[in-house]
Amino acid sequence: MPQLPGLVKGLGVTFKTMLAGNVTVQYPHVKEAPPSRARGVIALKEENCTVCMLCARQCPDWCIYIEGHKEKRPPRREGGKPRTVNALDRFDIDYALCMYCGICVEVCPFDALFWTPEYEYSEPKIADLLHDKERLGEWMQTVPEPLPLEAGAAKKK
Amino acid sequence: MLAIDVTTYGWTTALKTGVVLAVIPAAAIVLGYTFLLKMMSHMQSRLGPMEAGPHGVLQLLADGVKFIQKEDIIPDEADRRIFALAPLVVILSTFLLYIVLPAGPRLIVQDLDVGIFFALAVSSLSVIGVLMAGWSSANKYSLLGALRAAGQLIAYELPLVLAVIGVVVQAGTMSMQGIVAAQAHGEIFGVGTFGNPFILTQFVGFFLFLVAAQAELTQTPFDMPVAESELVAGYMTEYSGFRFLFFFMAEFGTAFALAAIAATLFLGGWFVPGVHGTAADVLGPLVLGAKIMVVAFLIFWIRFTYPRFREDQLQTFAWKYLIPLSLVNIVVTGVLKVVL
Numbered sequence: 001m002p003q004l005p006g007l008v009k010g011l012g013v014t015f016k017t018m019l020a021g022n023v024t025v026q027y028p029h030v031k032e033a034p035p036s037r038a039r040g041v042i043a044l045k046e047e048n049c050t051v052c053m054l055c056a057r058q059c060p061d062w063c064i065y066i067e068g069h070k071e072k073r074p075p076r077r078e079g080g081k082p083r084t085v086n087a088l089d090r091f092d093i094d095y096a097l098c099m100y101c102g103i104c105v106e107v108c109p110f111d112a113l114f115w116t117p118e119y120e121y122s123e124p125k126i127a128d129l130l131h132d133k134e135r136l137g138e139w140m141q142t143v144p145e146p147l148p149l150e151a152g153a154a155k156k157k
Numbered sequence: 158m159l160a161i162d163v164t165t166y167g168w169t170t171a172l173k174t175g176v177v178l179a180v181i182p183a184a185a186i187v188l189g190y191t192f193l194l195k196m197m198s199h200m201q202s203r204l205g206p207m208e209a210g211p212h213g214v215l216q217l218l219a220d221g222v223k224f225i226q227k228e229d230i231i232p233d234e235a236d237r238r239i240f241a242l243a244p245l246v247v248i249l250s251t252f253l254l255y256i257v258l259p260a261g262p263r264l265i266v267q268d269l270d271v272g273i274f275f276a277l278a279v280s281s282l283s284v285i286g287v288l289m290a291g292w293s294s295a296n297k298y299s300l301l302g303a304l305r306a307a308g309q310l311i312a313y314e315l316p317l318v319l320a321v322i323g324v325v326v327q328a329g330t331m332s333m334q335g336i337v338a339a340q341a342h343g344e345i346f347g348v349g350t351f352g353n354p355f356i357l358t359q360f361v362g363f364f365l366f367l368v369a370a371q372a373e374l375t376q377t378p379f380d381m382p383v384a385e386s387e388l389v390a391g392y393m394t395e396y397s398g399f400r401f402l403f404f405f406m407a408e409f410g411t412a413f414a415l416a417a418i419a420a421t422l423f424l425g426g427w428f429v430p431g432v433h434g435t436a437a438d439v440l441g442p443l444v445l446g447a448k449i450m451v452v453a454f455l456i457f458w459i460r461f462t463y464p465r466f467r468e469d470q471l472q473t474f475a476w477k478y479l480i481p482l483s484l485v486n487i488v489v490t491g492v493l494k495v496v497l
Contacts, residue, residue, distance in 0.1 A: 007463070014200045014462045024204040 036144040038117035039100055043139035044091055048112035051086035055104035063097035064104060065090060091133035096126045116142040173266045177255045184413035185406045186217045192457035200461050227398035234295035244403035246286030251407045253279035254414040259333045261427050261441030272333035276418055277318050284310045291392040302391020306382035312475040313372035319483035320365035323490040324355050324422045337426035354425040361486045363423045365479055370415040371456055378463040379471060420448035
């Protein structure tokens with residue numbers, strides 16, 4: 001009976017596990033704090049967006065919808081030509097399609113998109129997962145502060 | 158006078174039937190909740206159901222209500238009458254088991270002279286129901302599961318019966334109350350205060366009985382008849398609604414009954430040292446219940462620890478190891494009974 005010690009040991013393992021604590025977190029009653037850099041949802045800092053469409057074009061799932069129009073702004077210097085800027089009309093992300101790859105965050109040249117650890121945004125209907133720029137903007141409050149620069153790193157002017 | 162007797166008999170029978178009808182679902186719920194839901198969860202480092210009632214105690218009631226609400230599906234190709242009847246046959250065998258379980262000096266439905274023989278005989282009735290279920294389902298998984306169940310239940314019926322023979326030889330009776338009394342009046346090295354639970358002398362029998370009961374109940378590591386990774390759910394595959402509920406209740410009701418038989422045969426049953434008469438009728442069920450929970454804990458502990466045997470390992474284990482061991486146990490018990 002060479003298997004016998006192993007069989008007894010197995011019983012010991014289950015018995016010890018039974019008496020030890022469990023790992024369940026009872027979610028709606030108890031909430032686990034996700035790590036601060038968790039990739040929960042993507043937030044939008046609207047004033048940084050220049051409607052360059054890079055994120056929408058890079059998105060593998062085509063889940064970003066952007067619409068904008070051109071506007072004239074006063075010149076920077078006296079007597080100059082009025083500037084033309086892009087104004088953002090619509091910035092929607094369809095979280096029913098998003099696969100959380102984060103390419104849009106990586107590709108954004110103006111730091112308008114951020115990861116946040118927020119995760120409680122489920123909806124009863126799948127169409128309601130299309131979130132608009134107001135909702136994406138609210139999530140900016142949950143974006144953690146960027147890590148401090150390394151000592152001796154060049155400061156941006 | 159005859160009329161009065163008949164009425165009394167009628168009332169007593171109705172009362173006993175009612176008690177058995179109430180005890181089986183209650184037993185299934187107690188075992189299912191304590192072991193299947195809670196103990197297994199904690200052995201897997203999780204909590205199990207927590208929402209229905211405090212710590213999920215009402216979960217199985219909710220599940221039962223759910224099963225009753227579900228559609229009673231009978232496959233087109235199925236043999237309708239046999240298919241519908243099979244769960245009833247299985248649960249009938251469970252009901253019959255409860256007839257001879259003693260819970261106190263007077264708390265027994267019928268103290269048959271051949272009590273333990275009767276119990277083992279009716280417990281194997283369920284094989285017929287299982288075969289009916291598998292055959293009539295018109296499903297290859299059901300049929301394979303039923304055939305496996307038939308082979309397994311018959312193979313392990315033998316060590317189960319042979320393990321009990323040691324106890325019967327030692328007690329000198331097959332009546333369940335007689336076996337309890339034999340343990341209560343027994344002496345350990347001349348000390349008779351605590352009686353003499355047969356586990357002390359029949360520990361081999363107890364081991365054999367537990368292993369065979371595990372296989373009879375088709376609990377892991379002997380769960381090939383319902384092996385979900387191979388056969389979906391074996392003979393239960395095509396069942397839904399309350400017919401599935403019957404199979405579930407029969408499984409846990411039989412587990413409770415076999416644990417009660419083990420507690421009665423080997424652990425002294427309802428006997429409490431120094432308590433007699435009505436007090437024993439009150440204390441007996443509690444003591445028996447505690448012993449049942451201990452035995453059931455062993456059964457389910459093994460269930461949640463070991464992986465499934467292979468079909469040939471199962472048969473080898475029964476025929477080459479358990480049955481010879483139980484025969485040796487009978488011979489040794491018989492010799493010692495005559496010598497001592």
